[in-house]
Amino acid sequence: MSTAVKPAAPAPKAAKAAPEAPRPPMTPPPRPTLASHLRALDWGHLGIVAASLGIGVLLWHIVTAINLNFFINFENVPSPAKVFMAFIGHIQTSIFWTHIGVSMRRILISFSIATALGIGIGLMMGRSKIARAFIMPYIEVVRPIPAVAWIPLAILMWPTEESSIIYITFLGALFPIVLNTLHGVQQTPEVLVRAAQSLGASRTAVFTQVVIPAALPSIAAGLAIGMGVSWFSLLAGEIISGQYGIGYFTWDAYSLINYQDIVVGMLVIGFLGTGSTAAVRLMTRPMLAWQKRTR
Amino acid sequence: MLDVLKFKSPTKDTGKGKGRIDVNDVVIRFGKGADTHLAVDKTEVTIEAGEFVCILGPSGCGKSTLLNAIAGYVKPSEGAVTVDGDTVQKPGPDRGMVFQQYSLLPWKTVYENVAFGPKMAGHSRTESGSIANTFLELVGLKKFGDRYPAELSGGMQQRVGIARALANYPSVLLMDEPFGALDAQTRLMMQESLLEIWRKFGTTVVFVTHDVDEAVFLADRVLIMSAAPGRIIEDVRIDLPRPRSTDMASTPEYVKARQFCLDIIKAESRKAFENQNT
Ligand SMILES: Nc1ncnc2c1ncn2[C@@H]1O[C@H](COP(=O)(O)OP(=O)(O)O)[C@@H](O)[C@H]1O
Ligand SMILES: [Mg+2]
Numbered sequence: 001m002s003t004a005v006k007p008a009a010p011a012p013k014a015a016k017a018a019p020e021a022p023r024p025p026m027t028p029p030p031r032p033t034l035a036s037h038l039r040a041l042d043w044g045h046l047g048i049v050a051a052s053l054g055i056g057v058l059l060w061h062i063v064t065a066i067n068l069n070f071f072i073n074f075e076n077v078p079s080p081a082k083v084f085m086a087f088i089g090h091i092q093t094s095i096f097w098t099h100i101g102v103s104m105r106r107i108l109i110s111f112s113i114a115t116a117l118g119i120g121i122g123l124m125m126g127r128s129k130i131a132r133a134f135i136m137p138y139i140e141v142v143r144p145i146p147a148v149a150w151i152p153l154a155i156l157m158w159p160t161e162e163s164s165i166i167y168i169t170f171l172g173a174l175f176p177i178v179l180n181t182l183h184g185v186q187q188t189p190e191v192l193v194r195a196a197q198s199l200g201a202s203r204t205a206v207f208t209q210v211v212i213p214a215a216l217p218s219i220a221a222g223l224a225i226g227m228g229v230s231w232f233s234l235l236a237g238e239i240i241s242g243q244y245g246i247g248y249f250t251w252d253a254y255s256l257i258n259y260q261d262i263v264v265g266m267l268v269i270g271f272l273g274t275g276s277t278a279a280v281r282l283m284t285r286p287m288l289a290w291q292k293r294t295r
Numbered sequence: 296m297l298d299v300l301k302f303k304s305p306t307k308d309t310g311k312g313k314g315r316i317d318v319n320d321v322v323i324r325f326g327k328g329a330d331t332h333l334a335v336d337k338t339e340v341t342i343e344a345g346e347f348v349c350i351l352g353p354s355g356c357g358k359s360t361l362l363n364a365i366a367g368y369v370k371p372s373e374g375a376v377t378v379d380g381d382t383v384q385k386p387g388p389d390r391g392m393v394f395q396q397y398s399l400l401p402w403k404t405v406y407e408n409v410a411f412g413p414k415m416a417g418h419s420r421t422e423s424g425s426i427a428n429t430f431l432e433l434v435g436l437k438k439f440g441d442r443y444p445a446e447l448s449g450g451m452q453q454r455v456g457i458a459r460a461l462a463n464y465p466s467v468l469l470m471d472e473p474f475g476a477l478d479a480q481t482r483l484m485m486q487e488s489l490l491e492i493w494r495k496f497g498t499t500v501v502f503v504t505h506d507v508d509e510a511v512f513l514a515d516r517v518l519i520m521s522a523a524p525g526r527i528i529e530d531v532r533i534d535l536p537r538p539r540s541t542d543m544a545s546t547p548e549y550v551k552a553r554q555f556c557l558d559i560i561k562a563e564s565r566k567a568f569e570n571q572n573t
Contacts (some may be wrong), residue, residue, distance in 0.1 A: 194394075195398040195459075197385070197386035197387075198366060198386045198388065199388055199459065199463060201411075209400070213400070290401060
C-alpha cells in the first residue's frame with residue numbers, strides 16, 4: 001500500500017487552518033434591484049425572442065395576404081393588421097377593460113383559494129400516509145376531467161354564475177398545486193430530517209424547518225403551473241357567463257362570427273396568462289433566494 | 296488561542312464522566328419475513344466517556360447501521376444501546392451527528408445552521424447566536440457565518456457540520472465517514488483539526504471509517520468489524536501519544552498498529568470476496 005507514509009505537514013494550528021478556499025464570490029452578491037435586473041437582462045436572448053415573434057407575425061401576414069389554402073385554409077383568417085386595428089379599437093372602450101378586469105378578478109380569487117387549499121392538502125398528504133391514501137383516489141379521478149365538462153354540474157351546484165365560474169377556475173389550479181406540494185414534501189432528503197432530529201427538532205419543527213423549506217421550490221413550480229391552468233379553465237367557465245370576462249368576449253365574438261375579435265380575445269388571454277404566470281414566479285422568488293445564491 | 300472553558304455549557308456539565316456508551320447484545324435486521332436481512336450481528340461493546348473510538352470495516356458491513364442505532368435512527372431488533380445508562384429511543388441533541396453527505400440545511404445560512412440546535416433547545420435568539428459564533432470560531436469559520444452552505448467548499452461545510460453538532464454540547468459525537476468525500480490533503484487537515492477540537496471539547500467520539508490510516512491516526516481504540524453481517528471482531532488499542540500530528544505516520548508504533556489492523560481487514564475482505572463468489 002502506498003498510503004503508508006503520510007506527508008509530513010508542519011503541524012498547523014489545526015482548528016483554525018482553512019486549507020481550501022471558499023468558492024467565489026468572496027462577498028455576498030448584492031440584493032437584486034430593478035436596475036440590476038435590467039442590467040442582468042440577457043439582451044441577446046431578448047433579441048432572439050423578438051426576432052422569433054417578428055417572423056411569426058410576418059408569416060401570419062403572408063399566409064393571410066395570399067389567402068393560402070393548402071390543406072390548412074387561411075382564407076377567412078384575419079390578418080395581423082386587422083387584428084391589431086380591432087385591438088386598438090377595443091382598448092379605447094371601457095367595456096373591454098371591464099372584460100379584462102372581471103377575468104383577472106376571477107383568476108385572483110380562484111387562484112388564491114387554490115393556493116391556500118392546494119398547499120394545505122398537499123402538505124397534509126405529504127405528512128400522513130392515511131391522508132394520502134384517502135385523498136389520492138379523488139385526485140386521480142377528478143383531475144383528468146376537462147373544465148368544460150364541469151359546466152352543467154357547476155351551474156346546478158353553485159348558487160350564482162360567478163361562483164360556478166370561480167369553482168371551475170379554482171379546480172384547474174388546484175391539482176397542480178396539490179401534486180407539486182406533495183412531490184416536494186416527498187423529495188425532502190432523509191439526511192436533512194435526521195440532522196434536524198439530532199439537533200433536537202420536534203416533529204413539528206422538522207416539518208416547519210426542514211420539510212416545508214425543502215418543498216418550496218416544488219411548491220413554487222406548482223403555483224406557476226396552476227396559474228397557467230387556471231387561465232384555460234377560466235375560459236371554459238366564462239362560457240357560462242352572460243356578460244363579462246375575456247373568455248366571454250371571445251365566446252361572444254365566436255357567436256357573432258367576428259373573426260378579428262376572436263383572435264384579439266385569444267391573444268389577450270395568451271398574454272394575460274403568460275403575464276400572471278411570470279408574476280407568480282416573481283412573487284415566489286424571494287422564498288427561493290438561497291437556491292439562487294447557491295447556483 | 297481559544298479559551299477552552301468557553302466551550303463548556305454553562306448549564307449542562309458535559310465534562311469528564313459523561314458520554315459512556317454501552318451496546319448490549321445488539322442485533323439489527325432489516326425487512327420482514329423471508330426478506331429479512333441481517334445487517335449487524337450480536338454486538339457487545341462499551342465505549343468509555345471521553346474516548347475517541349473508530350469503527351473500521353469494509354463497506355456494507357453495517358458500520359453506519361450500528362452508528363445509526365447509537366444515534367437513535369434505527370431501532371435494534373434485539374438488545375439495546377444505552378448512553379450514560381439511558382436507553383436510546385430516538386435521536387436527540389445529546390448525541391451530535393455528522394454525516395458523510397452534506398447535511399447542512401441549504402436554505403439557512405451557516406450561522407443559522409449552527410444556531411439551529413441551541414434554538415431548538417429553547418435558547419433565546421441572542422443566546423443561540425452567541426453559541427453559534429463561539430462554535431464557528433472553534434472551527435475557524437466565524438467570518439463565513441452569513442454564507443449559504445453551498446457557497447462553501449466541502450471541507451468547510453463539514454467543519455460547519457461539526458460546529459453545528461457541538462453547539463448542543465452533546466456528550467457523544469457520532470461521525471459517519473465525515474471526511475470520505477474530501478480530497479486527500481483536505482482530509483489530513485480535517486483529521487488534525489478534529490483532534491484539536493476533541494482535545495478542547497473532551498466529548499466521546501465514535502467515528503466510522505473504512506480507511507485504516509484514518510482510524511489509526513485518530514483513535515484511542517479501533518473497533519474492527521467483520522464483513523457483512525457486521526460484528527466487532529477486534530478491539531485494538533492505539534497507544535500513540537497525543538497530541539498527534541501527521542508526522543507520526545513514520546514512527547514504528549504507528550506502522551505496527553496500522554499493519555495489525557490492515558492484516559485483519561485484508562483477511563475479512565478476502566472472506567467477503569469469497570462469499571460473494573460462492
Ligand atoms: N434502512 C435499511 N433498510 C434495509 N437495508 C439496509 C438499510 N440500511 C442499511 N441496510 C443494509 O445493511 C447493510 C449494512 O449497511 P451499512 O450499515 O450502511 O454499511 P456500511 O456503513 O458499513 O457501509 C447493507 O447490506 C445495507 O444494504
Ligand atoms: Mg456507511
